[in-house]
Amino acid sequence: MGLSRISLENFRNHAATTLGDTAHFNLLVGENGAGKTNLLEALSLLGPGRGLRRANLAELPLKDTPGGAPLPFAIGASLTEAGTVSARIGTYTDAGQPGRRLVRVNGTNASAVSLAEWLAMSWLTPSMDSLFTDSAGTRRRFMDRMALAIAPDHARRVNQLEVALRERGKLLEHNGDPRWMDAIEAQAADHGASVARTRAELVLRLMDELSALPPEPFARPSLTYRPGGPLDEIALRAELARARPRDRAAGRALIGPQRDEMEVEMASTRQPAASCSTGEQKAMLIAITLAHGVLAAAGRPSVLLLDEVAAHLDPVRRTELFRRLREGRAQVWMTGTELAPFDAIRNEAAIWRVGAGRAERI
Structure with a gap:
């Protein structure tokens, strides 16, 4: 296929x-x-x-x-x-x-x-060698691309979350109508909870595939999903409402999936991937790519x-x-x-x- x-x-x-x-x-x-x-x-x-x-x-x-x-x-x-x-x-x-x-x-x-x-599309390029030492945003994009293997509508959810958060930011800046703010936060919570749950499921399923692979010759990584906010829609909506004064001062939302992180360690040593050698990082990246390939190949070309x-x-x-x-x-x-x-x-x-x-x- x-x-x-x-x-x-x-x-x-x-x-x-x-x-x-x-x-x-x-x-x-x-x-x-x-x-x-x-x-x-x-x-x-x-x-x-x-x-x-x-x-x-x-x-x-x-x-x-x-x-x-x-x-x-x-x-x-x-x-x-x-x-x-x-x-x-x-x-x-x-x-x-x-x-x-x-x-x-x-x-x-x-x-x-x-x-x-x-x-289903996956790739590995030389520019990705810095994945473990780059920003959390880079790893979020990495998760979101891989997540399409298990949730084809994930990209749409991510886009709609970004739109809702931008609109919320404008309303905070200009002291917009609280009722409109409630509606926008409801949209952000709906899309945000879906995005967060999909990322969490992705990491769990990747870990299942990684555990089935032999640890050598590619170093086996251990992945942990660290959510930037509640995974439950109602709880996330409540947190967004509670954080309005702080977010207005910061100029951005400080809680939610836009703050998610994927932590990676070498399973055998528990050493953070960012501290491992270049060769070990490459081997772990290949292992993740191979595990994702198994997920991506289920049901579609x-x-x-x-x-x-x-x-x-x-x-x-x-x-x-x-x-x-x-x-x-x-x-x-x-x-x-x-x-x-x-x-x-x-x-x-x-x-x-x-x-x-x-x-x-x-």
């Missing part, structure tokens, strides 16, 4: 690229700057959100000429299940409204959030994007990674500058040589 008949038009450095005859393992090989990660980014935009680079929409289109206007871009793919096409999904921009990302499913207009109902992962693993960890990926249901896309690290799966993979915005099957 995964993607086939993939097409890109005017995306990053790809003017017109197609990827057909896909497999369980799919390898994109080429020099640095050839456009391999651009292809992964395009695939990541077939899910909700801003993709694996979190880029602004204006950064994505191919430029018509140096310094010229960006062209509308389009990304499309077929979803396959047991070798049969189940749907055609795509995302694109239009020349008439270049600042808006549009989505179509089976030829019908749809929302970006709805893409999670059709396809699932895709796992791994950017420059194999080259940075020793032979033992690389062999184990391929073994676990082979046993999983998710379709896998990997990038590398050379084929040597992928020798163990070369005969079972679809391989493309990427260069100068082109992808040639080899």
